Amino acid sequence: MHPAFSVIFLTTLIGVGQGLFLALFTAQSYALFDLLPRQDSHAFYAHGSGIALLFLIGGLIASFFHLGRPERAWRSATQWRTSWLSREVIVLPAFMGMVFLYGLVHLFDIKPVLATLPGGIAIDLTVVIGTLAWLLAFMLYGCTAMIYACLRFLREWHSSLTVINYILLGGASGFTLATLFAAIAAPELVRFFAGWAVIITLLGLVSRVASLIRNARLKPKSTLQSAIGIKHPKIVQTTQGFMGGSFNTREFFHGKSAAFLRSIKWIFLLLAFVVPVLLLATGLSGSAPVELLILAFVVQYLGLLAERWFFFAQANHPQNLYYQAIG
């Protein structure tokens, strides 16, 4: 497939936004049970939600560049019964709205206690909204990944590993950003976030490598024989029917060499996983310089851009069988 930068930015940016929110709410949940020091609503949660929202808005803006007719985008919320894309279109704004509310109730300290757990733990409004947003964050990861995973003949994508990767890679970048954010806003949480960021990044490495191995072993189901229905072992296309390009030759080919593809694979494995883990390890000591954490996030985000580019480029669409020769 031809990797579209609008979709690459959409999926990576909202991944960071979702991950950052999940990190914030994880910290709040821990603090609820007194496992972590409680943070200032205003400086930590409200600002953190604001940053998450900025990434989500960035992703939303990027997504519009993918549309031929962005003015009709509202129509895309109608087919949620059948289309994962439509479901994403609904869940993304719902999640953004919930993150906005989460930030808002923290910002203005609107914390009426709605229930009390047996241990005397007060469940206030922020926890309820946070839980809803937490659910929506995972739903959004699921919708985004299922857009690709549901296409059964794009076999590189048609796997539960796609969903797992979207959750883990988005989560990893979000927790890395949370580490950086904590280094500025709440230094006592740096170790907590850095620890989770390292764990999620390593889990992401495992599942991404698993999907790379799976994809390397795939044998195409469609062949030139099944594509034109002629049972002869040797079929060669002499012409695709036209000499200039067409949508079919632009949209479904990445247009780069196999060597380029291979190098991108090693680059993203290095940038998205290895380098950030090494940089985040400095955060585990609890006294990492902010510059290193900035570097960790930027490197990981660049790595994830490369990862997403590779994700699209690697998928081999069966229609390519029909477009192999100009003549």
Add this chain to the structure above:
Amino acid sequence: MTQLALVIDLNVCVGCQACVTSCKEWNTSGAAGPLVDQNPYGKDPTGTFFNRVQTFEVGEFPNTETVHFPKSCLHCEDPPCVPVCPTGASYKRKEDGIVLVDYDKCIGCKYCSWACPYGMREFDEAQKVMKKCTLCVDRLYDPQMTAEERRPACVRACPTSARLYGDIHDPESEVSHAIREAGGYQLMPEWGASPANHYLPRRKTKLRLRADEIERADNPLKVDGLLPKPGKSEPSLDDVTSW
């Protein structure tokens, strides 16, 4: 239920591209607006087409065969491109099974083109919406046309009648007969989309004659042995007598 479709006879197609040009001509002049052509006379011409004729070489020299392969939307009975559409612009008509795009609803997200294993949909770079073969739906029901004209443009243009058109759910239609009797098949059956368009395979007419069928073993002339041939100078009544 009706399922209109094309049946394309690969045994007859000569690759003349008449269906390609007639399709482009009809659909670029129709109510749905032009099919864009960019740089038509420039260095890198490109444009939107609903129909293409491709050519494949089957076999290895010297035993090769050239196969011309017309390629257009197959109007699948279970179209994978339809459920993925987020706006409902892509739909399959209940009354005749034609898969269409509502150009006024399409947002141009190109997701349906990813979801078509055959690559039959093309994005229109001018109108910024997805387009595809309509089976000339704007001809099929036009009361101002004669019955002969109410057929897809490509079918009418084909000089060798390689393209048949009709309802594949009607067992007595011309296309159903062709599929049944000439071995009609679907493309990429492995994806279960059940394309409505069928292709008829290449067929070769071979004489299957044994040597004894050419020269009868029980030829009475052979049984009795050859009769003595008359000399050249002797009178003869051709094959009949030999005195």
